[in-house]
Amino acid sequence: MFSKLTALVMGGMLVAGSAMAQDTxxxxxxxxxxxxxxxxxxxxxxxxxxxxxxxxxxxxxxxxxxxxxxxxxxxxxxxxxxxxxxxxxxxxxxxxxxxxxxxxxxxxPPFTIGVKKSSGINTIKDLEGRTLGGSQGTPTMRLLPVFVRKNGLDASKIKTTNMAPNLQEPMLIKGDVDGVLVFNITSYFNLVLNRQDPDKDYKWFNFGDYGMDLxxxxxxxxxxxxxxxxxxxxxxxxxxxxxxxxxxxxxxxxxxxxxxxxxxxxxxxxxxxxxxxxxxxxxxxxxxxxxxxxxxxxxxxxxxxxxxxxxxxxxxxxxxxxxxxxxxxxxxxxxxxxxxx
Structure with a gap:
């Protein structure tokens, strides 16, 4: 009887110990x-x-x-x-x-505007009169009006067009848009994978450098x-x-x-x-x-x-x-x- 009771107690302790030791x-x-x-x-x-x-x-x-x-x-x-x-x-x-x-x-913040150096866009003021492509709802697209206001740009002179995320870099490469509203850590490497040189041939206007301290x-x-x-x-x-x-x-x-x-x-x-x-x-x-x-x-x-x-x-x-x-x-x-x- 003692041995059976001991076994039951020990078994219960093992089960309880096992439950306590379980990871979250x-x-x-x-x-x-x-x-x-x-x-x-x-x-x-x-x-x-x-x-x-x-x-x-x-x-x-x-x-x-x-x-x-x-x-x-x-x-x-x-x-x-x-x-x-x-x-x-x-x-x-x-x-x-x-x-x-x-x-x-x-x-x-990774939010940035990527442009070709050959586009002639050397400063953010040069974005006026240009078309920027972005994916609707992304932070870079949604926060662009704040970027424009904080930097004294004329919003009426900057056109935006909505596009699927996977089309942004190809359209930039082809020249279908003047710039793209993207995440730098994503777009940079999309260009790399498209056999582009994102340092030599592209310029990046990172939001964090222009009053968007996010x-x-x-x-x-x-x-x-x-x-x-x-x-x-x-x-x-x-x-x-x-x-x-x-x-x-x-x-x-x-x-x-x-x-x-x-x-x-x-x-x-x-x-x-x-x-x-x-x-x-x-x-x-x-x-x-x-x-x-x-x-x-x-x-x-x-x-x-x-x-x-x-x-x-x-x-x-x-x-x-x-x-x-x-x-x-x-x-x-x-x-x-x-x-x-």
Whole structure:
């Protein structure tokens, strides 16, 4: 009788222990198809950094950095890599449902106007009298009127035409449009894949250089996850931060994880994209001052005002509705050193 009772008790303890030891399941969406700029998430997965935090993270490809927000709001995903400006839009009308940015990765905005150097467009004033192509609903297209106003351009002299995203670079190459309203980290490499030289033959007017002081992509999580399992959120941030610091010093380490996740990626091109993200979107004086992952509240407030104007939102969400630094490691643990290799 004693042995049976002991066996039952021991069995119950094993079951309970097994239940307690189970990892928290996290469904994570990337911003798009697998790219080199996703390396931190894939390295954290491949090296077991998520597991070490008690997390069972499943990573899926995405449908656009703005779509990350809607995927999380639908309840299909717990976290993802996406655009903070899409959070601002949704937080304006559905603050109780909109996700929260918890690790701001891209400190600089990728929104840009790309033109051929041979077009004669040497300054933004030269955009007047020209036709710009863009995909309807994208931030670069929607925020163009704010860009125009802030820089004293004549909106009546700048024509825009809507086109599918996959047609923007081909039409620019052919000369069917004078410029394209795009994401630099996307368009630059679309030109590379079209056997163009985006440095030698093209010029880029990045919004961030012309008064559009916006943040962009990073890791966001659902409000439900924050409320029900803040420990998991902190674990996600620690794991990704650890991977980011390692990739800053060794991009090949990140690309090994990317290739393991998706063996169809073009490794040389995607390594260039990863390095491009550091050179143009991540490393900045602000990032060096406050550490990777954080923001400046006053700058975010200005960014929110730009998005409110561009998207004609009725309510400006508070910074706290958009971003939380509650889960960030100390600044000393977020000091990123970038060495291109």
């Amino acid at each position: 399941n996290i469904k994570f969406t990337l911003g798009w198809k697998t790219q080199g700029s996703d390396a931190a998430y894939l390295l954290a997965l491949e090296k077991g950094y998520f597991k070490a935090e008690g997390l069972n993270v499943v990573i899926d490809q995405g449908e656009g950095s703005g779509a990350t927000v809607t995927r999380i709001m639908s309840g299909a995903y717990d976290a993802g890599f996406g655009d903070v400006n899409a959070i601002i839009q949704n937080a304006s009308t559905r603050p109780q449902d909109s996700p929260v940015m918890v690790y701001q990765m891209w400190n600089q 943040y962009s992509n990073g890791m966001m999580v659902s409000r439900k996850l924050i409320q029900t399992n803040p420990k998991a959120v902190a674990g996600l941030v620690r794991a990704v931060n650890k991977a980011m610091l390692e990739i800053g010093k060794d991009q090949n380490l990140g690309m090994t994880a990317v290739a393991k996740y998706d063996n169809l990626v073009d490794i040389p091109v995607e390594k260039r994209r990863l390095q491009y993200s550091f050179d143009n979107l991540i490393v900045s004086p602000e990032m060096k001052e406050i550490g990777i992952g954080d923001i400046k509240d006053d700058r975010m407030a200005r960014a929110i005002a730009i998005v409110v104007e561009g998207y004609q939102l009725e309510r400006a969400p508070a910074v706290s509705e958009v971003f939380s630094r509650e889960f960030l490691p100390p600044k000393s643990e977020r000091a990123l050193t970038y060495t291109k290799n």
